[in-house]
Amino acid sequence: MAEELNERSQNILEAIVEDYISSAEPVGSRAITRRHDFNLSPATVRNVMADLEEMGFLCSPHTSAGRIPTAQGFQYYIDSLLQIRDLSKDEKSRLRNSYRFSSMKLEDIMQEVGKVMSGLSKYTGLVMAPKFSSTVFRQIEFVRLSKGRLLVIYVSESGLVQNKIIDADQTLDDRQLEQISNYLNKELTGLSIQEVRKKLSAELQEERVLYDRLRKQALSLSCAALQDEVENQIYVSGASLMLEQPEFSSPQQMKRLIQTLESKKLLIELLDRSQNAQGVQIFIGSQSSCIDLEGYSLITSNFSNQKGAIGTLGVIGPVRMDYSQVIPIVDFTAQLVSRVLEREIE
Amino acid sequence: MAEELNERSQNILEAIVEDYISSAEPVGSRAITRRHDFNLSPATVRNVMADLEEMGFLCSPHTSAGRIPTAQGFQYYIDSLLQIRDLSKDEKSRLRNSYRFSSMKLEDIMQEVGKVMSGLSKYTGLVMAPKFSSTVFRQIEFVRLSKGRLLVIYVSESGLVQNKIIDADQTLDDRQLEQISNYLNKELTGLSIQEVRKKLSAELQEERVLYDRLRKQALSLSCAALQDEVENQIYVSGASLMLEQPEFSSPQQMKRLIQTLESKKLLIELLDRSQNAQGVQIFIGSQSSCIDLEGYSLITSNFSNQKGAIGTLGVIGPVRMDYSQVIPIVDFTAQLVSRVLEREIE
DNA sequence: GTTAGCACTCGGCAGCGTTGAGTGCTAACA
DNA sequence: TGTTAGCACTCAACGCTGCCGAGTGCTAAC
Numbered sequence: 001m002a003e004e005l006n007e008r009s010q011n012i013l014e015a016i017v018e019d020y021i022s023s024a025e026p027v028g029s030r031a032i033t034r035r036h037d038f039n040l041s042p043a044t045v046r047n048v049m050a051d052l053e054e055m056g057f058l059c060s061p062h063t064s065a066g067r068i069p070t071a072q073g074f075q076y077y078i079d080s081l082l083q084i085r086d087l088s089k090d091e092k093s094r095l096r097n098s099y100r101f102s103s104m105k106l107e108d109i110m111q112e113v114g115k116v117m118s119g120l121s122k123y124t125g126l127v128m129a130p131k132f133s134s135t136v137f138r139q140i141e142f143v144r145l146s147k148g149r150l151l152v153i154y155v156s157e158s159g160l161v162q163n164k165i166i167d168a169d170q171t172l173d174d175r176q177l178e179q180i181s182n183y184l185n186k187e188l189t190g191l192s193i194q195e196v197r198k199k200l201s202a203e204l205q206e207e208r209v210l211y212d213r214l215r216k217q218a219l220s221l222s223c224a225a226l227q228d229e230v231e232n233q234i235y236v237s238g239a240s241l242m243l244e245q246p247e248f249s250s251p252q253q254m255k256r257l258i259q260t261l262e263s264k265k266l267l268i269e270l271l272d273r274s275q276n277a278q279g280v281q282i283f284i285g286s287q288s289s290c291i292d293l294e295g296y297s298l299i300t301s302n303f304s305n306q307k308g309a310i311g312t313l314g315v316i317g318p319v320r321m322d323y324s325q326v327i328p329i330v331d332f333t334a335q336l337v338s339r340v341l342e343r344e345i346e
Numbered sequence: 347m348a349e350e351l352n353e354r355s356q357n358i359l360e361a362i363v364e365d366y367i368s369s370a371e372p373v374g375s376r377a378i379t380r381r382h383d384f385n386l387s388p389a390t391v392r393n394v395m396a397d398l399e400e401m402g403f404l405c406s407p408h409t410s411a412g413r414i415p416t417a418q419g420f421q422y423y424i425d426s427l428l429q430i431r432d433l434s435k436d437e438k439s440r441l442r443n444s445y446r447f448s449s450m451k452l453e454d455i456m457q458e459v460g461k462v463m464s465g466l467s468k469y470t471g472l473v474m475a476p477k478f479s480s481t482v483f484r485q486i487e488f489v490r491l492s493k494g495r496l497l498v499i500y501v502s503e504s505g506l507v508q509n510k511i512i513d514a515d516q517t518l519d520d521r522q523l524e525q526i527s528n529y530l531n532k533e534l535t536g537l538s539i540q541e542v543r544k545k546l547s548a549e550l551q552e553e554r555v556l557y558d559r560l561r562k563q564a565l566s567l568s569c570a571a572l573q574d575e576v577e578n579q580i581y582v583s584g585a586s587l588m589l590e591q592p593e594f595s596s597p598q599q600m601k602r603l604i605q606t607l608e609s610k611k612l613l614i615e616l617l618d619r620s621q622n623a624q625g626v627q628i629f630i631g632s633q634s635s636c637i638d639l640e641g642y643s644l645i646t647s648n649f650s651n652q653k654g655a656i657g658t659l660g661v662i663g664p665v666r667m668d669y670s671q672v673i674p675i676v677d678f679t680a681q682l683v684s685r686v687l688e689r690e691i692e
Numbered sequence: 693g694t695t696a697g698c699a700c701t702c703g704g705c706a707g708c709g710t711t712g713a714g715t716g717c718t719a720a721c722a
Numbered sequence: 723t724g725t726t727a728g729c730a731c732t733c734a735a736c737g738c739t740g741c742c743g744a745g746t747g748c749t750a751a752c
Contacts, residue, residue: 028745041695046746064702064745105497105511143485143501151451151505155489159497163507165451240605243597251589254600259586374714387726392715410714410733 005055010081011038012048013057017069017077021320024246026066071285071319074297078282078323087328091120095333106159109340111235113313117333118238121326122245123317124261128271129233130304130311133193135160140184140222142177150177152225157190158305158341166224172217180218188222197226232268236261247295247318260296261316271312274300280331285319297321301334305341313337351401356427357384358394359403363415363423367666370592372412417631417665420643424628424669433674437466441679452505455686457581459659463679464584467672468591469663470607474617475579476650476657479539481506486530486568488523496523498571503536504651504687512570518563526564534568543572578614582607593641593664606642607662617658620646626677631665643667647680651687659683 005013015036019027029042029049038045049067052058057073060066069077087095098116110127118125135156143151150168155161172180188196204219239261242248248257260266270293274281283298299321300314313334315326351359361382365373375388375395384391395413398404403419406412415423433441444462456473464471481502489497491511499509518526534542550565585607588594594603606612616639620627629644645667646660659680661672 026745030745042745043695043697043747044693047694050747060746062702063747064700064743066745105509139487139489141485141487141499143505145505151501151507153487153499153501153507155497155499159489159491159511161497161499161507161509163451165505237608240601240608243601243604249597251595251597251600254597255586255589258589258600258604262583262586372714376714388714389716389726389728390724393725396716406715408733409716410712410731412714 005076008038008040009048009052011036012045013052013069013073014077014081016049016052016058016067017073017081020069021322024320026061026068028066031066069320074284074319078284082323082327084327085324087332091329092332094120095329095336105161106341107233109337110233110311110313111237113333113337114235114237117313117315117329118241120329121315121317121322122238122241123315123321123326124239124242125235125237125313125315126267126271126298126300127235127313128268128311129235130156130158130160131232131275132162134275134304134310135193137188137191137193137196139189140225141181142221144172144174144177150221152221154225164225166221168221168224176214176217179214180221183215183218184222193226196222200226234264234268234271236264236267242317245318247320253295270298271300271314274312274314275302275310278302280327280334282323282327295319297323299323299326299330301330303334303337303341305338311337351422354384354386355394355398357382358391359398359415359419360423360427362395362398362404362413363419363427366415367668370666372407372414374412377412420630420665424630428669428673430673431670433678437675438678440466441675441682451507452687453579455683456579456657456659457583459679459683460581460583463659463661463675464587466675467661467663467668468584468587469661469667469672470585470588471581471583471659471661472613472617472644472646473581473659474614474657475581476502476504476506477578477621478508480621480650480656481539483534483537483539483542485535486571487527488567490518490520490523496567498567500571510571512567514567514570522560522563525560526567529561529564530568539572542568546572580610580614580617582610582613588663591664593666599641613662616644617646617660620658620660621648621656624648626673626680628669628673641665643669645669645672645676647676649680649683649687651684657683 012032015032015038016027019031019035029045032038032045033040033042049058052073053060053067057070057076058067059070061068095113095116098112104112106129110129114125114127116125117127135158137154138157139155141153141155143153145151145165148167150166151163152166153161153163188199191199200219200223204216204223239258242257243254248254270283273283280299280301283293283300285297286292286294295318296316297319298314298316300312302310302312304310314330317326358378361378361384362373365377365381375391378384378391379386379388395404398419399406399413402416403422404413405416407414441459441462444458450458452475456475460471460473462471463473478500481504483500484503485501487499487501489499491497494513496512496514497509498512499507501507534545537545546565546569550562550569585604588603589600594600616629619629626645626647629639629646631643632638632640641664642662643665644660644662646658648656648658650656660676661667663672
């Protein structure tokens with residue numbers, strides 16, 4: 001499909017997409033000849049535009065309006081025409097400075113990075129913390145809250161702290177708890193959560209374990225603690241910035257946007273999809289996803305350290321997004337965060 | 347001022363406020379006589395309304411529209427006329443069920459409670475976690491991330507977990523860290539953070555401490571860890587619900603609302619104000635606060651256990667809020683959360 | 693293959709009168 | 723003196739109309 005376009009058509013499509021990105025209004029044939037030096041008359045451009053419309057790259061909202069690129073048009077633009085510019089020094093340093101503070105904890109970094117991405121792009125920043133099960137075990141601690149209830153604190157290699165409350169039938173005193181955590185920390189440090197889970201269930205099945213009461217308790221406790229997936233944390237920042245975009249000027253569109261951004265589950269599901277991919281990923285409209293993302297585009301990238309711990313960050317905006325700007329922002333940010341994570345574990 | 351109103355004027359003011367609450371539209375004299383049995387003609391009601399307007403309880407958006415209660419009018423209504431109804435069994439059980447799960451950690455409870463309050467009230471739920479310095483020390487743990495950087499995990503009596511990264515010049519090995527945390531946990535458990543801080547600075551000043559190297563390190567480490575205030579966590583839920591309210595139907599109002607809800611700092615500052623008060627607090631419009639809260643009302647209450655740990659929850663909505671419904675919701679929820687917190691520490 | 697010209701379409705906007713809800717004033721009434 | 727009916731007046735909201743301009747598709751000429 002991409003091959004069908006000759007150079008002139010490509011140029012015109014590119015011009016339309018770019019004009020539309022900057023103006024948010026249907027682009028007419030005259031506007032194109034005025035703004036670009038094609039040495040073509042509006043009439044000729046119209047002919048080309050009619051062809052492009054037939055091919056599905058453009059559509060017109062009504063008879064006497066200009067053309068708007070379709071999702072397919074944007075897709076083609078991104079795949080074949082888009083020239084990604086480098087970030088300016090100013091942008092790079094703004095991004096770097098946003099976590100110049102080396103003593104920031106991971107949560108703060110993620111929140112801050114979302115804000116900066118949003119501020120630079122004028123769209124909405126999304127950051128999803130590394131998944132619990134993609135992290136590497138570093139340390140576990142138990143705190144007794146009341147008789148049967150234990151607070152489990154889990155720290156990953158990358159400094160991610162998660163906690164959970166579990167019911168423990170046994171009444172363990174502080175000393176025993178300490179012994180248990182010491183034992184676990186010795187046994188499990190450096191393993192990925194998957195490995196930890198495997199190891200735990202394997203050991204629990206070994207019969208000899210039954211004779212060592214403490215060890216058995218340790219195993220069943222940590223099993224309970226690591227059992228189910230902790231729900232992912234997601235940071236959304238800059239919703240109000242995005243409301244300034246003309247596509248969200250109507251109350252209905254605003255409501256829809258806020259609803260979308262408020263349903264963390266949907267966002268998590270979306271970001272989850274790019275977990276397995278490498279580099280920058282682009283989702284346009286509802287095209288590549290079954291979920292209702294109509295009208296939005298999502299640009300994501302993963303961040304990680306060498307030891308797993310994969311998180312995802314990105315920017316969500318209107319389909320008419322300034323891709324040439326947002327893509328490098330997301331790309332550079334993901335790299336930066338990865339680097340920070342690695343420096344942290346050293 | 348309140349005394350100046352005779353019974354008839356009170357009845358009419360009450361009728362206007364309630365009609366306005368349910369309709370969101372200016373209330374006219376005929377509408378009142380139609381909807382209520384005052385045995386008065388519209389003309390008489392008009393005279394009374396003119397008086398109420400002069401007194402500052404009502405205003406009219408333009409000549410030929412009905413009257414709208416002013417902030418002062420709402421204030422009078424709440425102070426003198428409002429009859430708070432009890433929650434229905436259904437509402438009470440919905441609230442109770444929202445944290446029936448005993449193994450929920452505090453963060454999840456707060457998030458869930460915000461959602462439920464929002465869902466019941468149709469406005470936006472706000473929940474602010476207990477302030478770091480209002481909590482009672484339970485346990486502290488150190489995790490080494492890289493050479494000079496330590497992750498400090500702090501657990502309060504109420505099960506609140508906070509973490510922070512500090513720079514530690516000294517290179518301490520795991521064993522020393524463990525000793526330090528053991529020492530601190532023995533010394534500090536059960537003290538409020540204020541007490542902890544006092545104790546630490548007092549001990550640091552004692553000269554004899556200097557001879558005990560480990561103890562000195564322990565003290566300076568925990569000083570660094572507890573030094574500055576951790577920023578409060580705040581949970582905002584149900585923004586999109588509130589957008590359904592007619593006062594936010596215009597794009598400008600929507601943007602303003604989202605901006606307000608997105609600026610966590612402002613919200614924290616607002617909720618902070620009710621920290622010292624007891625019971626349900628009501629802020630109307632910008633009346634009682636210097637911050638721009640124009641057009642919004644805020645109903646808050648604190649939750650706590652016996653050992654301090656004061657958090658704040660509430661509902662923010664338009665001034666034209668269904669106070670008789672929202673006040674008991676906020677009140678009951680705060681009590682419930684307090685009870686849950688106390689059960690947790692037992 | 694490209695271009696100029698032309699008739700046609702259609703959303704947006706300003707102007708206009710109508711409608712209806714509501715007010716304030718006045719005069720009459722109990 | 724307090725209450726009420728009547729009346730003239732105000733003003734936002736709504737729908738209608740006609741105009742404007744941007745843009746298109748088609749056709750014929752270059």
